[in-house]
Amino acid sequence: MTDSVAVLRQTLPIVLPRLRRFARTLTHHVHDADDLVQIAIERALLRAAQWRPPPGGGAEQTEAAVRSWMFGIVKNAWIDNLRARKRERAVVRGDEGIEEIADGSHSATEDRLSIAAAMQRLPEEQQLAVSLVLIEGLSYQEAADIMEIPVGTLTSRLSRGREALAAQLGGKESSP
Amino acid sequence: MSERTSWEDEQIHAYVDGELDTEALARLEADSRNDPVLAARIARQSELRALLRAGFDSVVDEPIPQRLHEALAGPARGAAVAPIGAARAERPARRPVWSSREWGAIAATLVLGVLVGQLAFRAPSGLPIETQQGRLVAAGFLDTALSTQVAGAAPEGAAARIGLSFRAAAGEYCRTFALLSGAGGVACRRGGRWSLEVLEGAGARPASGDFRQASSALSPAVLGAINTLGAGEPLTADEETQRVASGWDTSAPQR
Numbered sequence: 001m002t003d004s005v006a007v008l009r010q011t012l013p014i015v016l017p018r019l020r021r022f023a024r025t026l027t028h029h030v031h032d033a034d035d036l037v038q039i040a041i042e043r044a045l046l047r048a049a050q051w052r053p054p055p056g057g058g059a060e061q062t063e064a065a066v067r068s069w070m071f072g073i074v075k076n077a078w079i080d081n082l083r084a085r086k087r088e089r090a091v092v093r094g095d096e097g098i099e100e101i102a103d104g105s106h107s108a109t110e111d112r113l114s115i116a117a118a119m120q121r122l123p124e125e126q127q128l129a130v131s132l133v134l135i136e137g138l139s140y141q142e143a144a145d146i147m148e149i150p151v152g153t154l155t156s157r158l159s160r161g162r163e164a165l166a167a168q169l170g171g172k173e174s175s176p
Numbered sequence: 177m178s179e180r181t182s183w184e185d186e187q188i189h190a191y192v193d194g195e196l197d198t199e200a201l202a203r204l205e206a207d208s209r210n211d212p213v214l215a216a217r218i219a220r221q222s223e224l225r226a227l228l229r230a231g232f233d234s235v236v237d238e239p240i241p242q243r244l245h246e247a248l249a250g251p252a253r254g255a256a257v258a259p260i261g262a263a264r265a266e267r268p269a270r271r272p273v274w275s276s277r278e279w280g281a282i283a284a285t286l287v288l289g290v291l292v293g294q295l296a297f298r299a300p301s302g303l304p305i306e307t308q309q310g311r312l313v314a315a316g317f318l319d320t321a322l323s324t325q326v327a328g329a330a331p332e333g334a335a336a337r338i339g340l341s342f343r344a345a346a347g348e349y350c351r352t353f354a355l356l357s358g359a360g361g362v363a364c365r366r367g368g369r370w371s372l373e374v375l376e377g378a379g380a381r382p383a384s385g386d387f388r389q390a391s392s393a394l395s396p397a398v399l400g401a402i403n404t405l406g407a408g409e410p411l412t413a414d415e416e417t418q419r420v421a422s423g424w425d426t427s428a429p430q431r
Contacts, residue, residue: 009248012248013240013248016240016244016248017235017236017237017238017240018236020235020236020238020240020244021232021233021235021236024232024235025232028315028316029306029315029319030315030316030319030320030323031319031368031369034241034243034244037244037247038243038244038247041244041247041248041250042247042250045247045248045250114231114316115227115228115230115231115232116231116232116316119228119231130228133193134193134224134225134228134229135228135229135231135232137229139194139195140190140193140195155186155189155190158189158193159185159186159189162189162221162224165224165228166220166224169224169227
C-alpha cells in the first residue's frame with residue numbers, strides 16, 4: 001500500500017506538465033487552471049491509498065495509468081467548479097464587459113478567434129473530448145474512459161466539437 | 177483525373193486521430209491520392225489538430241509554479257483548498273478602473289476597443305486581457321509573461337516583454353510591460369491576478385515592432401502611474417528570479 005503511494009508520488013511530477021496543459025485547455029486563465037491542478041493533486045494524494053499501479057506494468061504503463069487517473073480527477077474538479085459557478089452566477093452577475101467590447105471592435109470578416117477563446121465557447125462535453133483527443137493525443141478508448149462515456153458518444157462529441165472549432169477558427173465552412 | 181469517393185467525416189477524423197484500422201487506412205490513403213476533395217478534407221482536419229496542439233503546446237515547457245510543488249509534497253498541508261475563484265469573490269470593493277481621477281490623463285492615449293481588437297487578433301493564445309469585477313486583469317500570454325519572465329529577458333518569439341519591476345507603496349509588486357504591437361502599461365499583483373493600472377494602445381509608442389525601443393522608453397502615462405503607486409527601488413534580477421519562482425502575491429493569502 002505504501003508502495004503504491006510511493007509510485008504515485010514518483011510519477012506525479014512527470015505527468016504534471018501535461019496536467020497543466022489539460023487544465024489550461026479547460027479554463028484558459030493560468031491561475032484557475034493551476035487551481036484545478038492543485039485541487040487534483042491534493043485529491044489524488046488524499047486518495048493515494050486507493051490507487052494501484054497497473055499489474056506488472058513498466059514505467060511507461062505506470063505513467064499512463066497515473067496520467068489517466070489524474071486527468072479524470074482534473075475533469076471532475078473542473079465540472080464541480082462549473083456547477084458551482086453556475087449557481088453563483090444565478091445570484092451575481094458581472095465580468096462580461098470586455099468580451100463585448102472585443103466582439104464589437106473589429107469587423108466580422110477578419111474576426112478570427114484565438115484558439116483558447118474558441119475552446120471556451122464549446123459546450124463542456126465537447127471541450128473535454130477535443131482536449132483529450134486532439135490536444136492531449138489520447139486514444140479514443142482512454143479519453144472515453146476518462147470521460148466515463150462509451151467510445152461512440154466520444155466520437156460524436158468530437159465531431160461536433162471539430163465542426164464548431166473549424167467554423168470559429170478558420171471561418172471556413174465545415175462539411176455538412 | 178479526379179474521382180469522388182465516399183468517406184464519412186468520422187472516418188476522416190479517425191484517420192487523423194490515428195484510430196483507423198490498417199485496412200481502412202490503406203484504402204483511405206490510396207483514395208486520397210486520386211480524390212483532391214478527399215485530400216482537402218483530410219488536410220483540413222490535420223490542420224485543425226495541429227492548430228489546437230500548437231495553441232497549448234507551450235504550457236508543457238512552462239516552469240511549474242511553486243504552489244504545485246508544495247501540493248506534491250503534500251497531503252498534510254493541502255486538506256482544505258479554497259474553491260476556484262474564491263480569492264476573486266472575496267475581493268472587497270469594486271474598483272472603477274477608468275473613471276479614477278488619477279488616470280484621467282491617460283484617457284487620451286487609450287483606445288481600449290481598438291487595442292483589445294488588435295490583441296485578440298494577434299494573440300498566439302487567448303485574449304491577454306479580461307475584466308474581473310470591474311477591473312482589467314492580464315490573461316493568457318500577458319499573464320504568463322508577467323508571472324514568469326525576468327525583466328529584459330523575454331524568450332525568443334515572446335509576445336510580451338517586461339520592462340522593470342518594483343514594489344508599490346501599498347506593498348504589492350508591479351511590473352511595466354510592452355507588447356510587440358507597441359502597446360504597453362503597468363500591472364500590479366492583487367488578489368492573485370495582475371491588475372492593469374495603465375494600458376496604452378499601440379499609438380502611444382513608436383510601433384517599431386522592436387521591443388528594445390518599446391520597453392526602454394517609459395511613456396508619461398507609465399511614469400505617472402509609477403509615481404502614483406509610490407514605487408520603491410526597482411527589483412534586481414535576483415529578486416525577480418526569486419519572485420518568479422515563489423510567486424508575486426503579497427497580502428493575498430497563499431494557498
